[in-house]
Amino acid sequence: MSQLQRRYAWRRVAFAIAICAVALPAAAGKDTGSVKEAGQNLKDEDPKAVLITLKNAIRKSPEDPAIRVKIARLYLQLGDAASAEREARTARDLKGIEADYLPVLIDALLPQKKFKDLYDLIEPDDRDAVLESRGQDGARHRSGSLGL
Numbered sequence: 001m002s003q004l005q006r007r008y009a010w011r012r013v014a015f016a017i018a019i020c021a022v023a024l025p026a027a028a029g030k031d032t033g034s035v036k037e038a039g040q041n042l043k044d045e046d047p048k049a050v051l052i053t054l055k056n057a058i059r060k061s062p063e064d065p066a067i068r069v070k071i072a073r074l075y076l077q078l079g080d081a082a083s084a085e086r087e088a089r090t091a092r093d094l095k096g097i098e099a100d101y102l103p104v105l106i107d108a109l110l111p112q113k114k115f116k117d118l119y120d121l122i123e124p125d126d127r128d129a130v131l132e133s134r135g136q137d138g139a140r141h142r143s144g145s146l147g148l
Contacts, residue, residue: 047078065096072104084108 054071061067072087088105092098102121109118 047074050074051078063094065091065094066100068094069096069100069104072101072108076104076107081108081111085112085114 051071051074054067054074057067058064058071068087068091072084072091075081075084075087085105085108088101088108091101092105105121106118109115109121
């Protein structure tokens with residue numbers, strides 16, 4: 001399996017996990033009809049329909065960082081790293097869970113070659129050790145492939 005295939009496989013798994021996280025707002029009593037519809041469209045493998053559905057969900061709940069993270073993952077899947085970065089940063093600004101938005105933000109910064117922003121994100125901090133190592137491994141891998 002090539003490196004590109006592994007990276008896309010990781011993103012698919014992460015996006016599937018995010019869709020499974022829809023159960024959390026349902027337990028809280030929120031309306032998740034549009035998010036469930038997005039999950040169904042994803043099963044039908046129509047990412048643009050999922051994107052439209054999630055953008056409609058944002059109109060109903062603009063302060064929900066989880067939806068922003070899902071949109072960011074979808075933008076990465078579609079190859080739009082700049083939009084993925086914008087959505088991941090918005091999720092961060094909305095006080096989203098760092099373990100949700102940070103991997104997406106890192107994956108969005110790498111193809112854009114925004115290494116300074118990446119190093120600023122992975123500064124040692126009071127975050128989960130697994131999350132910390134993921135960011136540092138991504139930065140080391142990219143700098144190693146560039147011959148830095």
